Every structure is written in C-alpha cells, then in structure tokens.
Amino acid sequence: MKKEYMILIALILILGAYLLFYKGNKDHYTLPEIPQIDVAKITSLTLDKKEGAIAFTKKGKNWVLTDKEYPADSPAVENMLDTIKTFKLSALVSQKGDLKRYELDNEHHIRVKLVQDEKTIFEFTLGKTAPSFNHTFVMLANDKNIYHANGSFKSYFDKPQDDFRDKKVLEFKQASIKQFTIEKEGVSKTLILKEDEKDPKKSSPKESDPKESNKKKTEITWTAEDGTVADKEAVSNLLSSVAFLECKKYVSVPSKNELEKSLPLCKITLKNEADIELTLFKTDNSDNLIGISSMNEYVFELSQFNGKEIVSNIEKLLNQEKADLSPKDIDLIKEEANLKPVP
Structure with a gap:
C-alpha cells in the first residue's frame, strides 16, 4: 500500500512538473519581430485569393488596379495601408497547422504581398477575425505558426475587385x-x-441682430x-x-x-x-x-x-413631369379610346 502511495505521489510530481514546464514555455515564447514598414515607399500591393489576384500599383500619388489601370478607391487603399503600418502580433495561437479552422486554407485565405521597387518587403496570410473581434488570425511567410494580429481588419482586404475601384x-x-x-x-x-x-433697407432683419441690416443680400x-x-x-x-x-x-x-x-x-x-x-x-x-x-x-x-x-x-x-395614374384612371382613358378596360 505504501508503495502504491509512493507511485501516485511520483506521478503527481511528474505531471505537475510537466504542466509547469509547458505553461512556462507557452508564456515565454518569443513572437517574431515585424519590420517597420514605410507605407509611403510601397510601389505595389497584391491580394491573392481563391477568386484570383487583385493587383494595385502606385502611379505618382495615386493607386491603380490591374494591368488596365483602373483608378482605385483612395479610402479603400488607405485602410489597407494603415493596417499594414500598424501591423503587430499579440499572441501565438497554434503550432498544429489547423488552417481550415482559422480560415487560412486555400479556400478562404488572402495572401497579402507588399513590394517596394520590385522587391518583396513583407508578406502575410490573412485568415478570419477572432471571436473577440479584437484580433485577426494570420500567418507569416515561411512560418507555419498561426498568430493573433491586433485589430479586426479582414473586411478591408476581403472585397471583390469592383469594390476597390473609384466609383x-x-x-x-x-x-x-x-x-x-x-x-x-x-x-x-x-x-x-x-x-x-x-x-438692405427694404429687408426686415431681426431686431436682436442689428449687424444684419448693413449686410448686402x-x-x-x-x-x-x-x-x-x-x-x-x-x-x-x-x-x-x-x-x-x-x-x-x-x-x-x-x-x-x-x-x-x-x-x-x-x-x-x-x-x-x-x-x-x-x-x-x-x-x-x-x-x-x-x-x-x-x-x-x-x-x-x-x-x-x-x-x-x-x-x-x-x-x-423641362415641364415633362408625368402624373401618377391610378388603375381606375387608366381604365377611363382606355374606355374613351374604345379600348377594353383592364379587368
């Protein structure tokens, strides 16, 4: 009996040590450093998803879409650039590669690529918004881990091409x-x-505001x-x-x-x-x-x-307004024209 107690105590100690070690590792992992990105120097931005890629190119101070160079909607582009400017990871979510759960699989993800003078300077994959609505699930290039990024910003990137055009x-x-x-x-x-x-003398300004009487109208x-x-x-x-x-x-x-x-x-x-x-x-x-x-x-x-x-x-x-006619009025007009009224 004493031997069984000793075994049980040993198991509890081993389990406690494991949990302590696991928690320590989890709490003290190091998040990847995100480089400081000067969005003013970005020359192209690509959103790659299942429906196809949407490519933005900077022309002077403005952004255009695709090889047809449609003018892009400035606020829509600014929302994406502001997100990239403040992009920050806040937590490690998963190391298991469960992409579908976080909508980082090929069916749902959006891969964002930033280019400066033909050189890729940053790339990340965008998944769904976290249940808290304060974070978004993301993956970095050449990194299998899944992270929380601060903010709920998927809606800025998840649009059809036509919605990015200047309307x-x-x-x-x-x-x-x-x-x-x-x-x-x-x-x-x-x-x-x-x-x-x-x-102004013929007008009737308010007595409480005599200054108005001297203004030309x-x-x-x-x-x-x-x-x-x-x-x-x-x-x-x-x-x-x-x-x-x-x-x-x-x-x-x-x-x-x-x-x-x-x-x-x-x-x-x-x-x-x-x-x-x-x-x-x-x-x-x-x-x-x-x-x-x-x-x-x-x-x-x-x-x-x-x-x-x-x-x-x-x-x-142009005095071309058309009066709205009731069904009864239409029947009367048709009767006058010897036409059969609408039943």
Missing part, C-alpha cells in the same frame, strides 16, 4: 456652376444663374433663355444630386464609344472652367440607368435612387 463619376463645387443645359426627349433648356442684390434666380424663371428647388436638387455622383458599379458592355453613338435618355451639360457632361441611357435588361461622364473614362451603372432623382428633376425643369 466617383462626377465631382464639382455646386457654387461654381453659373449655367447648365438639360436635354430629354428632344427638348432642351439652358438655365443661367442671376444674382440680384437686395436693398443677394437673391438667386435661374432663368431660361426665354426669360422664364425656373423652379429654384428643382435646380438645387438636380445640382446637389450630381455634384458628387458615385456609381453603383461599372459595366463592360456596351462600350463608351458605342454609347456615344446611341440615343440618350437625358443629358446634362454644366458650364464650369470646362464643360462637364453627364449622359444617361436606358437598357433593356435593367431598371437601373447606365451612363457616361466627361470626368470618367468608363461606362457605369447608377443606383435606381440616383437615376430616378436626376431624371425626375430634369423632367420637372
């Missing part, structure tokens, strides 16, 4: 526009801004060539809807050259330092409008909201 198709300062022309269904109208000074009107005054609110809504216009996505068919030969739905020409043009077209296979712009080289598709807002304001200014 801006039109941009100008609304106050800089003094004249513009709108066209739709063969009807066009040119509107010119007129600013008339108000007599201007009255803004938009006038057509025939002298008629346009709806100021419709003008303001139209200009604000296109002053910073982003598309929903880009389309490859039809080409810009083909569209320029087609009959448009509507067109806007804005007078600035140079003419700014936006031309919109209907398509047979989508409710969304496609368009071309003098400030963008590619054919794009607008969201339904943006497209409807622009067209409705053009129609209002």
